[in-house]
Amino acid sequence: MAGLAGLVGLVGLVLVGPALAPNDPSEIRFSQRLIEPGAVFPLGTDHLGRCVLSRLLHGLQVTPVAAVTVVALSAGIGSAIGLAAGYTGGWLDRLAMRITDGILIFPAVAMAMVVASLIGIGLTGTIVSLAVVHWAEYARLVRTMILAERAKPYELAARALGAGPIRILVIHLLPNILSAVVVLATVSLAWAILSFSGLSFLGLGAEPGAAEWGRMIADGRTHMRTHPHLVIVPGLAIALFVLAVNLLGDVSASRQGYASPRAKRPPSRKSRKKE
């Protein structure tokens, strides 16, 4: 129940956050730059006179939404590849898993930086580049679980009753592994938020001027010593949001029967031996 309440709370925050903004987040007011927190600008203004609180609230719909998109894309693509590889086996499996290995050995953010610089800087480019490196974890997980499930009698029963491979995969196998995918998704949501903000901080994520938290930290650095709240406030926002998402991941993991959110590798040893 706590998990559900938390989820509703977070989604609610993302949905209504921008509506609570007291000012236009991107309006530049040169004459009111670097104002200390006060009545009109509750968290002050940045070096271009933009309202920090409004940017923070509008940022709720940038990073978290982008992170959800990254996770949805990765989970979708990764699961599809994992399903196909795990169920078909043979050369397709070997090929898919070698590619997965190849992607997994690279530090994800470093690789996303390379992809982002090839595709171009911007929201879409960064979402795609993070998804490009992140699908592999899902493919690995789903493929391993499919190997385990495939060996169970109900799969044989379904096959004996004349079910085709698509039907077996979607109706019989997928529901049995979905909980693990959901757990991985909640856990990796926090990763996606951090990576996205990190790339934005490095200048590869959200467009300049966008009300994105990582970008706000990067922009605030030029006045960090005189106006530290420009860096601290978005930093805290990222930290708190990631903490909330992680707790949510913990709750969903324990509800699904996984001890810790690090349950990216469910009992895979045994199933691999059978290969």
Next chain:
Amino acid sequence: MGRLGSVFLVCLALVGPVGPARATDADTLTVATMWEALPLSMTARRSRFFNESEILDTLVKLDFEMNLIPGLATKWEQTGPTDWVFSLREGVRFHDGSRLDAQAVKASFERLLALLPFAPAQLDIAGIDVLAPLSVRIRTNEPFAGLPNQLTDAFTGVYGQASFDATGAFVQPVGTGPYRFVSYDKQDRTVVERFDGYWGPPPTIRRVVFRSIPDHNTRTLALEAGEVDMAVNILPSDAVRLTSVPGIEVHRQPTAGLYYAVFNTRDDSPLGDVRVRRALNVIIDRADLVQYGLDGVGLPAWQFFSPVFDWVPETLPRYAVDLTEAARLLTDAGYTRSSSNWTKDGQPLTLRLLSYASRTEMQPITEAVSAMLRAAGIQVDIDLHTWGGMLTRVKQGDFDAYVVFWTPEMTGHPDLHLTPHFHSAQNLLYNGYVNGMLDDLLVKGRGLPLGTERQETYRRALTLIHEDAPIAPLVHKVAVSASSDRVEGYRIHPSGFFYNFKEVRLAAVPAD
């Protein structure tokens, strides 16, 4: 900053350096730089480190008023339209003990012309002749009156034979300067030491350590923590703050550097129309730009060359903010103002503005410029890249405008910047700008000695650039460095690429 500020400072104190990290060595100066020194490459930053550190000497040098003064050459004269004779200083030795003579100078120039891809075009040298043991003649392909100025550029430093291996490849810098190269630790530090056989007055500082600290905040913190004696390229906001920090001295100096916007003059850009380019030039308020984009550290640039250099003709036309004039120019160009935007054929006037993020000032400047344009009814899409990424797009013509920084006048001669950037045959601006009359003036100016004719030629050339508006000059850079108060006698050189540490002294630090 209040409570948040104190929390932050406590955090800083917790992560700050522990123990005696103070740079108190009596005869060692530690300098924190933004760009890494890279002493093992000739091409890095066009050899500037060799000039900054004075490992190498150039034949001609610039004083602090940007006048030519003798370097390794004690005098020089033009003996023909393309011939220059340089008399070399007597008794100069390289760091390896070998003598500097005409043969060594000739060999050095031949090496650098072979090894530096941009050198042949910059120097235009046809040949070098040894006339006497201490006399060389340099012949240029075309008449080039700016040659002595060009020979102040860092990349023309004179290398000793020992700088190169048997195959002629560069190994390490061996020069004639007051400091000799000692060691280099990648991405950490470069150490130079006083050369006792230096031809000039010996420096008082024995050892200079150049620490590479690319992050602005870290560099300034290192200075405040006493870890380094000096930090160069200080953030504008810190330049203001540090003036009230005890024990720290802030140095400011207007330099030749210019921030400017380059306009795409091709027909497929809205800026292909000169009236739109001029309109932009009178919309952007440079004084506000300095104030709000750079915290007041900079000089508004209403023309291309900074007027602090006295050779810039005073009668040059200059831009001024004039929104009525901008509206007239845009109306002439076929735009109408509907609601808040200028539109033409139903399309809003939209500009794609590129810049790069690796230089910290570029983003605030670009954002401030675009805010001014938006306020005047022109839509702007900002697109920030790495330097390389931006350059790729610029070379493809994929831009309406881009904001860059360049040091146009570091040799004190107008040609160095004007010809490569505005002559249509070179067009390093990649903006498709062609003006035959300007080309002729630039070629003519290149051949003219200092005097009224040269002054008039460059006045006409700069006036043409002003009228055609292929660029919008934005801000003349004011360089900022900060040092601990034990550093005495330091001045920032207006070329921006010279520290002159040989004249700096370190005051004794009381033991504590």
